[in-house]
Amino acid sequence: MRIVVQKFGGTSVATPEARKLVVERIIKAKEEGYSPVVVVSAIGRKGDPYATDTLLSLLDEANGYASKREKDLLISCGEIISAALIASLLAAKGYKAKAFTGGQAGIITDDNYGNAMIKEIKVDSLIDAIEDGYIPVVAGFQGITEKGDVTTLGRGGSDTTAAALGAALGAEWVDIFTDVEGIMTADPKMVKEARILETVSYQEVTEMAYNGARVIHPRAVEIAMQRNLPLRVRSTFSNSPGTLITCKPCWISEKLITGIAHIPHLAQVVIKVSQDRDEQEKIFETLAKAGINIDLINVFPDLKVFTVKEEEVEKTMGELRKVGITPQVTKGLTKVTIVGGGMLEVPGVMARLVKALKKENIEILQTSDSNSTISCLVRSEDAKKAITALHEEFEL
Known part of the structure; x- marks a missing residue:
């Protein structure tokens, strides 16, 4: 079987x-000799009847009493609606298709409701369906615990479903179909080039x-x-080849960025x-216990x-004030x-970044970096100008 996953x-x-x-x-994948396994998201975006945010809004009348377990079930x-609909539309075209929930597809997760992690995938039911000539259509974003409770994988979880099924089934590749034609060098709303x-x-x-x-x-x-x-990553609405994500160039890139x-x-x-180590430890421990995610972290002896x-600003300030920190x-x-993988061990990248932003009179408030990234914090009114300047500086 030459399996491909289409999300x-x-x-x-x-x-x-x-x-x-x-x-x-x-159908095109089927006619080309592949065995497609389809993964679908919920229909539409917020405001559409069956979109995730619309379903969540139904719980507003519960005044916060819905548990994470019930939220995931909802x-x-x-x-599931999308899976049943697409399977039915395939059947109307004369193709055998069968809809699966995440659990029916064999996706077993932990019990971290709302952001569950996949523990294993039992693919027997999907393999049986493919061998019987069916096109499996799997509800993305979900699985079940070992006890049979429904879980969800977090926002964007249908991508995770597709990749995990592709890995478990030994697929030749996974296509992520969306409303854009691929991954771009920058947000086109920010940079027209x-x-x-x-x-x-x-x-x-x-x-x-x-x-x-x-x-x-x-x-x-x-x-x-x-x-x-x-x-x-491809568009449903055009024949553009999209963006191929693979091990190549594996950090050896023709472009710096x-x-x-x-x-x-x-x-x-x-x-x-102060120099009190207990006080310093208390800062990050307090935020962690409150479930506050922090980023762009710079630590100095007398400054964090x-x-x-x-x-999350009000919550952050409130938690820190509880332990005497303002x-x-x-x-x-x-x-x-x-x-960019191309910047690895290349000197002068930070200098070019600083020079490009200085030329546009953009103040850098903070920076951090890794082998493949340099991040800078700027005022939001300068963001578009900063992205455009860097796009030009690194000839993207």
């Missing part, structure tokens, strides 16, 4: 016209995803990287501390600097990150 996002299944294109994509319904990347490494696209690029979930890329499973990602709506937290999402907070910031 279709919410916009790809949102309308009858889009669903027609989805069915055509699946929001798993959106993908942004272009589609033909090929990108697993490591580079993972960094781009974690730093704000929204095209594919980083967990899906990490799963694919473990098995050297090629991923393709591959792309630019950004995360808006951040706040910088600055804390002046990091960022949080703007929506932070200085600056809102309205954006993290801009250049990503």
